[in-house]
Amino acid sequence: MLEYKMEKADDNCNVLLNGDLDIDSTELVNNELVPKLKYETHIYLNFEDVNFVDSSGMGLLIQLVNQLKDEKQLIRIVNVKEDILEVFDLLQIPEIIGENVIVK
């Protein structure tokens, strides 16, 4: 199960994700997270407590990032674990969503 915690400080919105970014998190991301991020300008997705991903989860992530980029919102993904980065690289996720989005 994926859970999230939002913290706002000035213009920055930190979203701490906790759990697995997988097929079961579709609803949470699309129905809850996306509407809440609509008016944020600087979004930091913290992956510190994300341990597993699957392709649906990554699909969601790509969709989310592209959506936010289209609206000229700044999005950064921070604290991604080594194992997950490996999966991202295999699928060339950084190339898809933009090299600078994932902060290493």
Next chain:
Amino acid sequence: MNEFISRGKSVEEAISRGLKLMELDKKEVNIEVIQFDEEGGFMGLGRKQAVVKLTKSSQKQSSSEPLSIDEIVDNAILEADEDQIEEEAKEKHHWQNKKEGTAWISNNELYVKSTGPRFATASFSGEISFYKNGQLENKKTILLSEWDTYQIEFEPVVEKPIYWEISIINNGLEAILEVSPGKIIRQRLKEVPPSDHIDIKLEQDIEIVNNLTSEDIFNELDCQNITFGINHQAIEQAIATQEEGKFVIALGKEPKHGLDGELELKVEMNAENGLAEDEQGNVNFKESNFIPNVEVGAILAIIHPPIPGMPGRSIEDIEIPAKDPKELRVIPGKGVELTDNKLISSEPGRPAIEQRGWTVKAMIMSKLVHDGNVNLASGNIRFSGDVEILGEVEEKMVVEAGGDIYVHQSVSESNLTASKSIIAKGNVINSYLTAGKHNLLVIELGHLLAILEKQLEKMIVIIQQLTKSKAYKSHEIKIKGLQPLIVLLLEKKFKEFKATAKKYVDIVEKADQYIEEPEWKKVGYELKSKFLSLSNETITISQLYILADLMRELAKSTESEVEPNSYVTISNTTNSKIYSSGNVNIIGKGCINSKVHAGGALKVDGILRGGEVYGRFGVKVGEVGAITGTKTIISTSADQTITVMKAYEGTVLRIGEAVRQLFKEEQFIKAKLDDQGQIIFEY
């Protein structure tokens, strides 16, 4: 503090200093004199220091009277002397002869005659623990001195147990017994003669112990269910072996694969290929005119049925099935009947038997000889066999043949289509020539499949890598299959796969009626449903494997499919389009402003001026371009070469994806790709 080495000007002084520091009474210690100097120097000058070793005794010396220091010293000196005499009785003789500053090893003992100013040194290897005065030495080389006590420790006997293991390899066809016999290693110090530097090393006696019994092996074989093809001789050898080794102790039976169905031709099929130039540069057009013929009732070919294979047996006594041999699919066409696996002609004419993959098509083509020109008076010629035209093909006429077309004179502003070859003796002007159109399609598809198949294999590797990676949650694959993962892969990593697959599917859909073998369409369907449309079909890795296998097989079947029968040979051409799935030979003066596509090799003996030519298996041209810099493009595939005797400025060479334009005149060039994918010239 149980032990203390004390030094002083005299033995007495050394002892009393030591006792003071150890806070003990002399009754409570054992005293050992390590060094003393009786004579001494003048007024104590040059006198050596006295060294004593004080060891705390465990029990108090209650029985004896307290001794005076003098007595202790005397006793100690006496004892030390006696010890030395006892211990080194055998060595005594040598001892005195030994030079100062040497050490040696004898009988597992280290002896040192070394009191300075020269000290002997010793180095020792890792398996030895060297103690100096009870302290373990970390250094590998040390100074030896008689004042110190040394202790050398090592394992006198090392036992290595036997190791053995039975593993099944080769898909259950072989059981390998790996044996590494046990060892008992007896170690002792290597004898070293007296020297100022000694190496302390171990000498080993190795005794091999192989206590493996056939019972052990049979028990293990039972455990692993190995029952078939056991080699008792190898087991005996393994039990007796004194060395490390591998033994094949069970050998299964490999399945014998059957023979695929085969086509045996009984008649000559091919016409003499093309026109050839003799030494004088003349072309004998008559020579190419031999065409094979059969009468009614001739046996054209025998179709041999497949021979089934023999199943094998694994060492676990499980049957290994043989590969199913493939049967030929025969499509008897016009004038051919299939009886008892024999193809028999029911009409006279030219036999045409074609095998592609597992499909055999056979027909008899009769030949149409048109005496005169093809024009409005004769009408267009459409014939399922060969067509020979003794005159010209005039403006706006069409000639279509199921076999070869042979034109004795010129062809102008007309359209010639042959399933096999086209030969024109005269000039070809403003015309459209196509030979073997259908084959070309298959070759193109095969080309695409070869690319797709390689990519698909890479994709499978990545999918496996991903699903094994720690952070990847494989739960999704169980419920939704690989579909979401494939979508992601196609997003970026395999973007080109998607484009190529789309191209393939488009061609297959457009040319549906021209494709006879259903496999091509099947691959098209699979590509579409798995990669192009977002269906909810659950895709498994094994499905991908099957698809890759099918693609590989199909792609391979086209590799050798440049039909020698589908060629175009003409003497000269101007402003024409020539399309052949096989070779194209232009043997006369040249090829002006024409577009030529050869599925095989392209050869232009004369001049190539303007236009665009392509030879998939290489291009050879006599002279290309013009002094005026007319743009002429020559292309071939990446692994082929372009050979030009003389090339003018304005010529463009394209090999694979690489393009190179000539800015000056070049002669005798052979262009090909180097390792970096750049076009290089060899002169």
